[in-house]
Amino acid sequence: MAGAPPPSWLWRLATAVHEHLPSAAGADWAARLHGLLTAAEHSAGLHAVHVRHAHTVLPLLAETATGAEPAAFDTLGALHRAARGTPAGRDTWRAALGPVSLWLHSAACDRAGSYAEGHAGARDHALANGLSAAEAQTYGHAYARLSTDANARACAEAHTEALGDALASTYAAGDTRAYADTYPGAQLRAVVRATTARDGAPQASRPAEGLRVALSARRP
Numbered sequence: 709m710a711g712a713p714p715p716s717w718l719w720r721l722a723t724a725v726h727e728h729l730p731s732a733a734g735a736d737w738a739a740r741l742h743g744l745l746t747a748a749e750h751s752a753g754l755h756a757v758h759v760r761h762a763h764t765v766l767p768l769l770a771e772t773a774t775g776a777e778p779a780a781f782d783t784l785g786a787l788h789r790a791a792r793g794t795p796a797g798r799d800t801w802r803a804a805l806g807p808v809s810l811w812l813h814s815a816a817c818d819r820a821g822s823y824a825e826g827h828a829g830a831r832d833h834a835l836a837n838g839l840s841a842a843e844a845q846t847y848g849h850a851y852a853r854l855s856t857d858a859n860a861r862a863c864a865e866a867h868t869e870a871l872g873d874a875l876a877s878t879y880a881a882g883d884t885r886a887y888a889d890t891y892p893g894a895q896l897r898a899v900v901r902a903t904t905a906r907d908g909a910p911q912a913s914r915p916a917e918g919l920r921v922a923l924s925a926r927r928p
Contacts, residue, residue: 762788815902
């Protein structure tokens with residue numbers, strides 16, 4: 709007897725992975741994924757999502773995080789691990805998601821690109837207004853530092869505000885259709901950008917490996 713159809717949110721994640729893989733690797737990966745989905749029985753609810761976050765995503769972020777409280781990852785991880793028992797309420801999820809989301813989306817911002825763009829614009833403005841080349845460079849770097857930090861904070865706050873309530877309600881209700889509408893592919897991309905930027909490498913330099921790691925599930 710055929711199992712239940714794959715959950716709709718899975719296709720969002722699969723698309724996020726496939727679009728960053730080299731064509732040959734992507735075709736092989738898609739074929740293997742299709743085979744697994746065809747043969748597998750799919751459990752109802754968001755159990756697979758909670759397992760992935762508790763045993764892969766959050767440990768990966770905790771290893772990467774600097775300037776973040778480790779307790780924030782532990783608190784959210786505990787909710788994901790307990791989700792098969794008595795699900796937490798919406799307000800509990802919302803409080804736990806907030807600190808992690810703020811760190812994640814700040815870390816996922818393209819700070820190098822933002823800095824370069826801010827520096828170039830401010831330097832050119834300074835030169836156009838009569839500053840010397842050295843003065844313009846100093847002004848450009850000062851502006852870039854301030855604007856990059858401000859933009860990263862604004863980006864993190866906007867994503868957290870937009871997704872926090874939706875994710876909290878989804879997890880509290882165990883609603884798979886609602887989870888598919890929270891842009892899980894975009895959330896996966898944020899995890900990849902945050903984790904692959906940790907060693908100073910360009911964020912887009914290792915997307916395939918980052919996506920593979922972020923999608924896999926460490927079993928408890």
